Amino acid sequence: MATIRDVSRLAGVSVATVSRVINRSGYVKEETREAVLAAMRALDYEPSVIARGLAGKNTATIALIIPDILNPFFPEVARAIEDQANKFNYTVILCNSDNDPEKERKYIQVLKNKRIDGIIIASYTIEAPQILELQREGVPVVAVDRAFGSHPILSFICNNREGARMAARHLIERGCRKIAHISGPPVMSAKERYQGYVDVCGSESRFDPGLVAEGNFTIEGGYAATLELFARHPDIDGIFAGNDLMAVGALKALYQLGKSVPRDVKIVGFDDIALARMVVPEITTVRQPVYEIGRQAMKHLIKLINGEKIGQKTMRLDVELVVRRSSGEAADRV
């Protein structure tokens, strides 16, 4: 591979000049510039990312820390980020933290050592102080699927509470009289969705705290929670699951209980992961603009990396109710 010195030699100038044309910094006479460019082209020269990294420049690499790429929510985030990164010539390091603070810490250590340019993190466990410290050390950070109150941390998250309200209202509109909620683990997005559910159903005369069960954001959890709910309230006719995985779990449980969806029970999920359209019946859900969240996160991370002064706060993206068969009219049923 050609080096900057090869280029300088061929162009008959110093390496300093070559560096200037590469970085468009300082003055370079147009003629010289062109000679250098020609030499670069002739040698098929590409500046070594590693060398410029060592010299204090960017490494054109960012890291994405997520709990687990096996969770179907994250491939969509990862893809959006990678697409956007790629467009701006960044490369993405993938880190699965399993929501383990120790693992997170270790990754961050390694990433700093590798002088990556920035981090996008989706973590239920990380707390503001840790991120603020990273920022203090000069590492740009953007969070996704998480908010940090009034801390100056840029984060992209959807409007969970409003989405949950939409889901609950939809079930009511579809005629459900007794609506249960399968909540997620005690993390921010799950709590917000629970709140939205309570906003709408909490005042109903038929409301009962027993209509809520926790499902841990997993299929198994949603399955177990549904059995639990129906054991307590056999007359539930609507379920708002805190995410699509739990909605699928609910679907399986209802199938086993001999209930028909949507005739006997209607289901609404949250997220709109691909899975929601893969099962039968397809699941009505509150669509998070996941791709957009990833895109925006990466876009803004680049701004931070470039030193742009942008507001560091929580950005709420709108959600959208996607009506499918699981909440359809009974007549819709094949």
Added chain:
Amino acid sequence: MATIRDVSRLAGVSVATVSRVINRSGYVKEETREAVLAAMRALDYEPSVIARGLAGKNTATIALIIPDILNPFFPEVARAIEDQANKFNYTVILCNSDNDPEKERKYIQVLKNKRIDGIIIASYTIEAPQILELQREGVPVVAVDRAFGSHPILSFICNNREGARMAARHLIERGCRKIAHISGPPVMSAKERYQGYVDVCGSESRFDPGLVAEGNFTIEGGYAATLELFARHPDIDGIFAGNDLMAVGALKALYQLGKSVPRDVKIVGFDDIALARMVVPEITTVRQPVYEIGRQAMKHLIKLINGEKIGQKTMRLDVELVVRRSSGEAADRV
């Protein structure tokens, strides 16, 4: 961050000596070694990966090139590789190539520039010469889900043909008399699975080329292929889908056709992605040891990186039939 110079100063030795103890290279008196180690600990020193990369050493980074992380097969591969990489202090760069040769080429270019230590690639499109050239340039490469005949390329792939045979035989055992196959796109693994199907069903007196339709490895493809197959042969009672996604598509089509699975038609998929257990009925499938494939790929990539001389050939991993409801006895049905 402390540098090697800080350590050498504190330990009262030269940087060369510190470097020796870091790399366990050359002679270092035990006493000196301990003094250096102590200094390293005191300063919480960690060698800069970037500096040693520039100095010609490893960058402790490998790249994983896959078609698309949104394809549910790849998160499992990625996770296995990342786990294993992490265990050996490697970091993984994720690249989505979309099976676009141009994109692949560009990625490889960038990765070489970043001096990554090795590449694990899953690509339908890449050809042996390109990989061989990479090897010649000193970049260790391991392929997954792909074989390259007798070329000296290390690759991990499952025993597709035998797995397909198992699937077909299973359907026959379960009493199916007319077994169709939904094939994948014209890529190696799909072709091998098709072969396995023909091995078993091709000689049947009821066999007919019209019993095969292509489904492009996607849900939609499987759905369309199934409708097509039943239009030709309404009496099909068994379907072997080339992968689980297409099996799910078949499931949806059959649901729409008013056929009951497994009573009227039994289905077997391939891969055993998580989705296979998420749908109702759960899908019988030929389980690929995906995690193991990823693990082995990474393990061997590290060996290559460390210069170990290992056989560079195709490694076939065994598959396993996982029987679930989609091929169950009709009596199994709830």
Added chain:
DNA sequence: TTGAAAGCGGTACCAA
């Protein structure tokens, strides 16, 4: 056993 010093391939400051 140890240290001095020349790279690795850039960047950027200071002079010219």
Added chain:
DNA sequence: TTGGTACCGCTTTCAA
């Protein structure tokens, strides 16, 4: 406008 050169932090001869 340009060039010389001292780093960035580590590895690796080569001598001592």
